[in-house]
Amino acid sequence: MNPLVITHSEEKHFNFDKIPDLTGKVAIVTGGNSGIGYVTCRELARKKSHVFLLGRNIEKVQAAVETIKSETGNQDVEFLHLNLKSLKSVKECAENFLARNLPLHILINNAGAITRPGQRYKQSKLANILFTDEFNRRYLEGEQVYSNSLHPGLVDTPLLRRNDLSYSETFMSSSISPEDGAITALYCATSPEIEEKNYRGRCFVPFGIEGKKSSYAEDDDLAKRLWEFTENLISEKLSQKK
Numbered sequence: 001m002n003p004l005v006i007t008h009s010e011e012k013h014f015n016f017d018k019i020p021d022l023t024g025k026v027a028i029v030t031g032g033n034s035g036i037g038y039v040t041c042r043e044l045a046r047k048k049s050h051v052f053l054l055g056r057n058i059e060k061v062q063a064a065v066e067t068i069k070s071e072t073g074n075q076d077v078e079f080l081h082l083n084l085k086s087l088k089s090v091k092e093c094a095e096n097f098l099a100r101n102l103p104l105h106i107l108i109n110n111a112g113a114i115t116r117p118g119q120r121y122k123q124s125k126l127a128n129i130l131f132t133d134e135f136n137r138r139y140l141e142g143e144q145v146y147s148n149s150l151h152p153g154l155v156d157t158p159l160l161r162r163n164d165l166s167y168s169e170t171f172m173s174s175s176i177s178p179e180d181g182a183i184t185a186l187y188c189a190t191s192p193e194i195e196e197k198n199y200r201g202r203c204f205v206p207f208g209i210e211g212k213k214s215s216y217a218e219d220d221d222l223a224k225r226l227w228e229f230t231e232n233l234i235s236e237k238l239s240q241k242k
């Protein structure tokens with residue numbers, strides 16, 4: 001699937017009003033300081049979830065935390081440092097969260113960047129979908145834990161406004177707001193439908209409806225190979241650093 005080409009249905013299957021009360025739920029959102037991730041954190045906080053914004057730029061994420069606290073009145077909004085370009089940082093971030101002895105109910109792997117639009121970006125998104133499916137197969141069968149992937153739509157965020165991308169105004173005019181862009185992630189993370197319909201390893205599109213995966217994304221063997229390749233690469237890199 002081309003990550004940047006998508007149609008947005010007129011009708012919204014899900015919206016912020018349908019997010020249930022999240023009192024007692026703990027949520028982690030990577031890249032929570034900007035764009036889709038920011039709105040996602042804000043709406044989770046509004047429904048009383050304890051939210052952790054994970055990000056690499058301490059000042060930017062702290063500012064986002066403070067804005068969300070004042071906009072929603074929820075003071076259980078926190079920051080954890082995470083730079084996804086560094087395995088050391090990923091490990092430290094996981095350890096810092098585990099040290100809090102909190103449960104984890106919602107994990108939204110949102111952070112991402114277009115380094116070079118095109119093949120690499122598409123491959124990174126394909127890897128996200130394959131990872132989600134393999135995660136379900138390996139660890140979640142029979143568990144009350146649901147892992148799905150999604151396309152948020154073409155969303156007008158800093159990511160698309162970067163100077164080096166210079167998308168035309170015609171292209172940008174088909175984009176949706178970060179508010180609408182957050183709907184599909186919030187659907188996957190909070191809608192009771194996910195559990196009721198036992199949605200696992202599905203791929204959702206705006207606004208909370210099931211999308212069709214590409215043939216690559218349906219390839220179970222590719223998912224298995226990606227998982228094993230990644231596991232080997234991570235242990236190799238971590239052992240080099242000891």
Ligand SMILES: NC(=O)c1ccc[n+]([C@@H]2O[C@H](COP(=O)([O-])OP(=O)(O)OC[C@H]3O[C@@H](n4cnc5c(N)ncnc54)[C@H](OP(=O)(O)O)[C@@H]3O)[C@@H](O)[C@H]2O)c1
Binds near residue numbers: 004030057153159160
């Ligand atoms: N916008 C769209 O049309 C669109 C379409 C399809 C998919 N997506 C996906 O949706 C997700 C959110 O994107 P967005 O449009 O909301 O863009 P955005 O506003 O640029 O947000 C991206 C977030 O990811 C964080 N991030 C990037 N690299 C990171 C790293 N190495 N470590 C930790 N955090 C990092 C950014 O942090 P900084 O602020 O510090 O850079 C920022 O918080 C991305 O995965 C994107 O690929 C977006």
